[in-house]
Amino acid sequence: MTPAMTPGASPARRSLLKVAALACGAAAIATMAVPAVYVLAPDRRAGNGGRWIRTLHLDALPDGEPTRVVLIADVRDAWTLAKDQELGAVWLLRKGEAVTALSAVCPHLGCAIDARKGAPGFACPCHDSDFGAAGERLTGPSPRGMDPLATRLEDGYVMVDFREYRQGSKERVEVG
């Protein structure tokens, strides 16, 4: 059943109306869709890495034994800026006056690396990546060794340059 043509509905007018209807629809969708996509865009501001964070006094670090230290710093997350939050963990290794720091985040898929029980070195509980006493890659799926972080001493305290690196890649690429 075809609807009766109304007077004045010439083919030219019909095609104009068709275009107008489609254009209105497209405009309406774009009005919603463009901001919707923008709203989904990730936060472009820098992450929480790239800051010197004070940890322990050198005297509090045992010599030759890895110590897990939780970094306390202000954390920005979306709209909050929280004071003195637990930002992440690092392993500190002291040899005399020299301190090296290794990120406790597994370079494989981001789990928390633990000191190996019984033997020197580190292990990740998620996918069994093993690391040597200096954080070097031994066995398991991790594509690289543990991520070293810069350290320096300030008033006797060990400062750590906290950074986050991309996981799962052989190269060490910083994120954030």
Place this chain on the structure above:
Amino acid sequence: MSGEPKRGAAGLLAWLDDRTGYRAFHQRIADISVDGGATWSRALGNAVIATLLVQSLAGLALMAVYAPSTTAAWSSVHYLSYTQAGGWFARGLHHWASHVLVVLVVAHLGLAIGRRVYAAPAEVAWWLLLARGALVLGLAITGHALPWDQSGYWARRVEVAIAGMTPALGPTLARWVQGGASLGQLALTRFYALHVGVLPLLLSAFTVLHIGIERRAAVKRRDVSGATTAQTPYFPAQAARDGALLVLVLLIAAALTVHARGAPLSAPADAASDYPARPEWFLLPLFMVRKLASGPWEFLFVAGVPAILVGYLLALPWIDKGVSATRGARAPVALVGLLSVIAIGVSLRRDAHDKAFVTAQSKADARAVAAIAIAKQGVPPEGPLVMLRRDAELRGEELFAKHCATCHILGNLGNEKDAIAPTLDGFGLEAWIEAVMHDPDANERFGKTAFTGLMPSVDVPNVELAADGPPFRPMTLEDRHATAVFLASEGDEATDVPKPSPRDAALVAKGEATVRERCTTCHMYKGQGDDSNQEVAPELSGYGSLAWVKAQIANPATKATYREHALDAEWKKHMPRYDHELSPLDIELVARWTRGHARGVSP
């Protein structure tokens, strides 16, 4: 309308039907013809839809309490589970029904493949069925993130990292999923929006489309083949089967809920913790596949294996084109299904036998139990992590185990083999002090410390000192007791719970006199005494009080407790200072815990 209008409820319903036509609509649904007669396999598909409807209702109930914020999510789920009337059941049902739902979806897909429902002209209907399955998995995964507990947080963290391994696109993909550089508030809000909005809408749309297109395909198939199949109305034969299966699903979910007293809740998500992450059970096959490859092959395996499987399923209508029901094309799917079940079993078994994993898991479980107990008193607005960090019982024990138990023993922490400092059970109380006065060099007192041999017994003559010192005058037992009572009273705090029992004022006075008379040769008392100023004995005023214990932990060499040379190299094994390594709050917490557990008062 003719005749007398009916009265009462019947009349009202008749009026409503006249205006809406609901009876005809109802009849239309009841009469929908079921192709091939009522079957249990169809009931399985319908049970998936019915369970999803139940999930929406339970989910809406949860939304009345839940707050999607990293500082409030865990607390609101805790409130739901332990405070809100009926909350534990609504959450338990929602949680366990989601597990049953995954099983139903897999069973439904398996049955559909067995019956070759994908055969032309139902290819699009088949794709929609696959998409519905994927959406159910997506709902399960996003839902697991919402309590923002350790289990959900760490599983998502690993998954985002896997997404980040995608060649070229990875880092961008990870950022878009997380909404930023790390898994935080924006990621949680995204999971929430997906779980309660986007995925349910898509699933509803796909379900409606699937039913419509499937029915159309069935009609088309009949028209082409000319074969006739049995047609029965939906109601009551199929409806009864659907209802029975739904009730079974709900009974299973309710039984699991009652058995688990709700749904599990691990400790609050903590990025700085060491949690042994594991994915949901239905992702364990992928977890095992991951173990087969490493390096650049890893992503290929973790993403490639499911991609091949999904591609194979999508293409199944063309791969399995045979007119007769050949099994060859479906065998790989059956094999993958079988291997997946085996992989889940193997993975769970391996973890159960992995000592390091079991230890880490039980540590995480203990923290969850503690967090749940502490949160019952209310969670501060800064969130549950701050709550845990401020809790004297939990944080105090954690700090004592880490820093103090290496030398001291208290309760079940520390051990005799390694202990080189006093055992602290009863520290500051009469019995402990009397034991020191009688035999300061006992192993469980100061015998293994740097100060061994420095304090003489008050009642046992010392051979070396007796040789060139003034004649030894042993303290009477009454004086010794009075001194201990006095020193114990120095450690009493009015705020202690339970309240310290009142001490005999006469004994206390006698004890103080004894201290002034006999102890201050070496000890300080209220900053007085020790004329030579060369001794190392500690200050006795406030001995065992919170202020004394705090000062001793922060820095033993301030004269508030021990003397200014207490940290000198010659006293090498003496207690180190902790103000270099612990925050003032942590020192307060570990002092409260230690003193509380030593004296049997609440920290």
